[in-house]
Amino acid sequence: MMQNSEIKYLISEITRELDARCDGAGKNLISRCPYCKKEGKFGIYIGKETDKKKLFMANCFSCGMSTRTLEQLLTAIGREDLILTPVANIGSGISESLFKLEDEEGIDDTLGVVRLPDFYKRQFFHPYLKSRGFIFDDYEYFPVGTTGKLNRRFLDYVIFPVMDNGDTVGYVSRYTWSKKEIDQYNRKAKYKGDFQILRFRNSRENDFVKLLYNYDAIVEGETEVVILVEGIFDVIALTRKLELYDNTRVGVVATFGKKISQTQIYKIQSKGVSTVVIGYDGDAVEAIKRTSQELSRYFHVFIADISDPSKDWEDLSEEEIYRTFTYRIKTPVEYSITKIQQ
Numbered sequence: 452m453m454q455n456s457e458i459k460y461l462i463s464e465i466t467r468e469l470d471a472r473c474d475g476a477g478k479n480l481i482s483r484c485p486y487c488k489k490e491g492k493f494g495i496y497i498g499k500e501t502d503k504k505k506l507f508m509a510n511c512f513s514c515g516m517s518t519r520t521l522e523q524l525l526t527a528i529g530r531e532d533l534i535l536t537p538v539a540n541i542g543s544g545i546s547e548s549l550f551k552l553e554d555e556e557g558i559d560d561t562l563g564v565v566r567l568p569d570f571y572k573r574q575f576f577h578p579y580l581k582s583r584g585f586i587f588d589d590y591e592y593f594p595v596g597t598t599g600k601l602n603r604r605f606l607d608y609v610i611f612p613v614m615d616n617g618d619t620v621g622y623v624s625r626y627t628w629s630k631k632e633i634d635q636y637n638r639k640a641k642y643k644g645d646f647q648i649l650r651f652r653n654s655r656e657n658d659f660v661k662l663l664y665n666y667d668a669i670v671e672g673e674t675e676v677v678i679l680v681e682g683i684f685d686v687i688a689l690t691r692k693l694e695l696y697d698n699t700r701v702g703v704v705a706t707f708g709k710k711i712s713q714t715q716i717y718k719i720q721s722k723g724v725s726t727v728v729i730g731y732d733g734d735a736v737e738a739i740k741r742t743s744q745e746l747s748r749y750f751h752v753f754i755a756d757i758s759d760p761s762k763d764w765e766d767l768s769e770e771e772i773y774r775t776f777t778y779r780i781k782t783p784v785e786y787s788i789t790k791i792q793q
């Protein structure tokens with residue numbers, strides 16, 4: 452067992468050696484990768500130890516190289532002098548255990564700028580969005596537009612640009628009928644051999660696992676808490692109902708589904724966020740458990756446990772949302788226990 456003073460000394464030496472900084476949750480040192488030399492992609496775990504997470508485990512978000520022990524790490528950064536206990540066979544295990552994360556190609560967070568559909572025009576009112584509860588501020592803070600008849604491919608869609616650092620890196624287009632209406636129409640259309648309506652028509656250039664909706668709402672040095680939700684309409688509904696429009700301490704972002712990728716984790720971590728609250732739909736129990744496990748390595752993690760599994764943030768009233776964030780915020784362990792009991 453290492454003593455606290457030894458751990459502190461090692462952390463300070465490693466920090467100096469790599470010119471590292473601490474992430475928002477104080478759980479990882481972030482630095483240049485000793486393998487691929489990419490800046491800000493190498494994370495060294497310095498949080499509390501658990502079964503899976505050991506002190507000084509490290510991995511690179513860019514090239515995927517990782518080290519499991521302190522000795523391997525110190526060797527990788529050329530500071531063998533700091534290895535505390537002389538181990539006889541120190542050289543033997545190193546090369547084989549410097550493994551590449553298996554099904555991981557390494558993190559590539561580069562994104563190309565995407566052109567919005569031809570004739571896209573921003574809108575500040577739309578009957579379909581009004582029916583989904585949009586108010587003036589929503590149009591102001593969450594740009595949305597249509598193409599009109601000039602671009603028939605997008606006729607009857609509303610188009611939400613996905614922004615990243617001020618650039619358009621994708622878009623999500625939603626057909627302006629409810630899911631039920633679309634399903635009904637498609638059933639008849641199938642019978643008659645007509646074209647099906649696609650509920651979504653999204654950009655294809657950048658993979659959505661690299662994107663987060665409302666990412667620019669996370670402000671480095673200001674945003675401490677990020678609430679993760681599944682989709683664009685969840686982001687907007689939650690922002691409206693919790694009145695978070697101008698709140699830079701709390702940001703709501705969508706992962707486009709019930710899971711989070713390594714790139715998305717990296718993007719949030721790199722802005723110094725300390726706490727993530729998972730706000731996926733109530734029926735996503737297994738997905739929530741898995742996501743909370745993955746996130747715990749990088750953030751303080753909580754789950755906003757929606758009591759009615761059939762509802763999402765759009766369906767809930769302000770009062771119900773307020774109660775969820777007041778009485779139903781759970782740690783991953785608490786969440787797992789309540790879900791076993793149910």
Ligand SMILES: [Zn+2]
Nearest residue numbers: 484487511514
């Ligand atoms: Zn690397």
